[in-house]
Amino acid sequence: MRQSKLFTKTVKELPKDEGSYNAQALIRAGFIDKVAAGVYSYLPLGKRVIENICQIVREEMNSVGGQEISMTALIPKENLESSQRWDNFDVLFRLTGQDQREYALGATHEEIVAPLAKKFISSYKDLPFAAYQIQTKFRNEKRAKAGLLRGREFLMKDLYSFHTDQADLDLYYDQVTEAYWRIFDRLGLKDKTYLTYASGGSFAKYSHEFQTLAESGEDLIYICEKCRVAVNREIIAEQDSCPLCGQKELIEKKAIETGNIFKLGTRFSAPFNVQYKDKEGVEKPVIMGCYGFGPSRVMGTIVEIFHDEKGMMWPENIAPFSVQLISLNTPEESDKLYQELEDAGIKTLYDDRDISAGGKFADADLIGCPYRLVVSSKTLAADSVELKARTEENSELIKLQDILKNLMARLSKS
Amino acid sequence: MRQSKLFTKTVKELPKDEGSYNAQALIRAGFIDKVAAGVYSYLPLGKRVIENICQIVREEMNSVGGQEISMTALIPKENLESSQRWDNFDVLFRLTGQDQREYALGATHEEIVAPLAKKFISSYKDLPFAAYQIQTKFRNEKRAKAGLLRGREFLMKDLYSFHTDQADLDLYYDQVTEAYWRIFDRLGLKDKTYLTYASGGSFAKYSHEFQTLAESGEDLIYICEKCRVAVNREIIAEQDSCPLCGQKELIEKKAIETGNIFKLGTRFSAPFNVQYKDKEGVEKPVIMGCYGFGPSRVMGTIVEIFHDEKGMMWPENIAPFSVQLISLNTPEESDKLYQELEDAGIKTLYDDRDISAGGKFADADLIGCPYRLVVSSKTLAADSVELKARTEENSELIKLQDILKNLMARLSKS
Incomplete structure (x- = not known):
């Protein structure tokens, strides 16, 4: 995309009450816009990132x-x-329609999915199955000061x-856990x-959170470095050793809860009467699991890290564009290279704007595409283009004829 | 997809208060689920259809x-x-957060997009541009009895x-009109x-609706057959002739408003102070247009028609699957054909369930994929598979070795 056509620009002024790094950076770079505390619109660059994250999640859920x-x-x-949550769930937005019916805005969807599943389950032959959505949730938080993190x-x-039954849930729960690891791997967050072991509620000893280490995290977790697992703050008093190896030298770290998986058992199938007939024709309650993942929170987490x-x-897999191409008064040659990059399917943000070189470099660093290409009279004198990875200090000159191959090789590694 | 794995089934019982054909059919076939009047979840088959519609819209908006x-x-x-709409917009859902701030749920987004645009517009050089979203809207309707239509x-x-300026808006408005025609063409609704000419408000003589003829439509329009345009009920008293050729023999028809485009002028740029500096440095108000299209309403419209x-x-472009493959006690040969169809990229719903032939045929007709393939001992005796288009009465036997080529040819036409 030509940056001259992109309707957003990097901005210098920030909302006064925006304290979080992730929202500050994303607003400055024009990825998101703040409508109210904890309420953000996604602008073209941010929309591309969040869609990239969602697509990875979608593929792994399908898998x-x-x-x-x-x-x-x-x-x-x-x-x-x-489900007895109308009065007890403290973050519900409640509203009344002109039909005088009362609604809450979905903060989670067990109360919709359980009666939905009931309609299609009669026999053990209808089980197991799993359904997911990627959808907007609403939580009426008292405070929301962490940008996309809350x-x-x-x-x-x-x-x-x-x-x-529980055994079948346990099996699937492990499969989803593996799918989550694939997601975190593809997002560059696995390491x-x-x-993280968390309270299991009535139906399991533990539930599990996926906690991503970050200094700005609102959670504290207690890590066993040997087993690469952790215990969350909620249960550390009763579970003060590693749940796997039993050792007690757990290391306290700040982290962001990026995912959460939970064995619900019959917590929701019981009130909604979701049952099946087993092979002997006996009615039994369906056993449920739920598995949450926050694409927008993960976007904020990635910015924090x-x-x-x-x-x-x-990270390359979710960048809004793989390459930012900067033209320094070389419109003809830059246009040509841009077209070649586009034809090769390399997602390119082409800075063809009539602004200073310094402004272009500053914007490219702020926006943070994985690779920056600069075409100037100096590079052209050497038949070359300057390539710099955003994560590296040094740039290198690459011959124009080699640049596509070079980039393709770099991008295919990710 | 194997139908034995699809968690939805066709259902016989309908919600008692569901009077519209589109919702009845979609619920019976397991495409959607009714949560409340006018509030529907999209199940796997319905989600595929709505995504197909959204993708066509997205491509044309990008174009x-x-x-x-x-x-x-x-x-x-x-x-x-x-914008003076908090008190006057009668379909707003209103709610209050724990921060004591009041919100409405978005019924339309001029009040978000205008202040957003303001942040990025200072000079005439920043114009023109256009931004769109495909997103959930909320309208607190008194009654909602038309399924996906309202x-x-x-x-x-x-x-x-x-x-x-107005001239630039006019030019773009015509481009969007053409894009809308491409959308309706790809959806099979162009004919x-x-x-349809509608009231233009303060800033234009007319706005335009795209009205799709349907017996179940809630709108009345007045058609000039010669010019293939119409006038809506709202302005027919003052505009009782064709706005193009002037003839007065307009034909009254029922229709569904599937799109709506509007020259907003300064209706929203004025209250939000969205201005730009022209070449002489003079501050001027930005001129806006808005262009609505209802993917879910269009999905209901297509079912009605x-x-x-x-x-x-x-229609092939938006079907949940292109082909429904029915195995009549021929698991081995059907599995093989299913694999071939999948490998060829033909989206196939494979009815591998252990139910009666009659049940499979009835479900296939209800679900409505464009092509049905049947593999039975009888067709196999002739080295063939039976192919039937959903829109045609008769089926034909196609040699197994020709079926892929035959289907590809049919599908590439659409």
Whole structure:
């Protein structure tokens, strides 16, 4: 895309009350816009990033047989009364329609998916299955000061699975855990993410959070370096040793909860009467699991982790563009190279604007595409283009005839 | 996809209060689920259809330079007060956060996009541009009895354009009109859709609706057959002749408003003070246009138009699957053909279920994929598979070795 056509620009003024690094950087670079605390619009660059994240999540959910659906944001009061959450769930936005019906805005969707599943389950032959959505959630938080890390309106992927028994749930739960690791790997976050033991509620000893280490994290976790697992703050008093090896030297770290998986058991199938007939014709309750992942929170997490003093540094898989091409008064040659990059399918943000070289370099660093190409009279004198990885200090001159091959090789590694 | 794995089934029982054909058929076939009147979840088959529609819309919006964004559902009261719509817009859902701020749920997004655009516009050089989103809208309708045709929660594509002057808006408005025709063409609705003159508000003589003829439509339009345009009910008293040729023999028809384009002028740029400096440095108001299209309403419209007494008949471009493959006790040969279809990239719903032949045929007709293939001992005796188009009465036997080529040829025509 030609940057001269992009309607957003990097901005110098920030909303006064924006304290989080992720929102500051994303607003400055024109990726998002703040509508209210915890309520952000996604602008073209940010939309590309969030879609890249969602697509990775979608592929991995499909890989474990998840069937994509899209549930409603409006949840009738009756549904939340059935599960006893209408009065007890403190972050619900509540509203009343002209039909005098009361609704909450979906903060999570067990109360929609359980009665939905009930309609299609009669026999053990209908099980197991899993359905997921990537959809806007609403949480009426008292405070929302962490940018994309804690939104009042945010994107969430929620997968729900339905099983005949605990053993089948356990099996699937492990499959989803592996799918989550593939997601974190593709997002460049695997090394910093810990499977973290958390309270299991009534139906399992533990649930699990995926906690990604970050100084700006609101959570504290306690890591066993040997087993690469952790315990969350909620249960550290009762579980003060590694749940795997038993050793007690756990290291406290700040982290962001980027995913959460939970064995629901019959917590929701019981109130919604979701049952199946087993092989002997006996009615039994369906066993459920739920698996959350926050694409917008993960976008904020990536910004918190991958940046330097000049701006963001997007991992290649989710960058808005792979390459930022900067023309320094070389419109003809730059246009030609831009066309070649586009033809080769390399996603390129082409800075063809009539602004200073310094402005272009500063914007490229702030926006943080993985590779920067500069075409100037100096590079052209050497039949070359300057290439610099956003994560590296030094640039190198690459012959014009080699640049496509060079870039393709770099991008295919990721 | 193997139908035995699809978690939805066709259902016989309908919600009691569901009077519209489109919702009845979509619920019976397992495409959508009713959560409340005008509030529907999209299940795997329905999600595929709506995504196909959205992708066509996205491609055509990109073709006119639209930049995709995603604005918020929560709109602060102040924004709607600025445009004097907080008190006057009768379909707003209003709610209050724990921060004591009041919000409306987005029914349209001029009040978000105008202040957003303002942040990036200073000079005439920043214009024109256009941004769009495909996003959930909320309308607090008193009644919602038309299924997907009138939702309280529904999908909408809304494009907004920003210009230095009326002439530039007019030019772009015509380009978007052409893009809309391409959309209706790809959806198979062009022949039934009329550009319909409607009230223009303060800034233009007319706005335009795209009205698609359907017996179940809630609107009345007055058609000039010669010019293939129409006048809507709102202005027929003052505009009782064809706006193009002037003839007065207009034909009254029922129709569904599937799109709506509007020259906003300074209606929203004035209250939000969206201005630019012209070449002489003079501050001038930005001229806006807005362009709506309802993917979920269009999905309902297509069901209303393309069906027979047995069920739905999806146009190829938006069908959930191109082919429904039915195995009649021929698992081995059907599995093989299914694999071949998948390998060839032909989207196939494979009915491998252990149910009666009659049940499979009835489900295939209800679900309405464009082509049905049947593999039975009888067809195999002739080294063949039976092919039937959903829109045709008769089936034909095609040699197994020719079926891929035959299908590819049919599908490439659409």
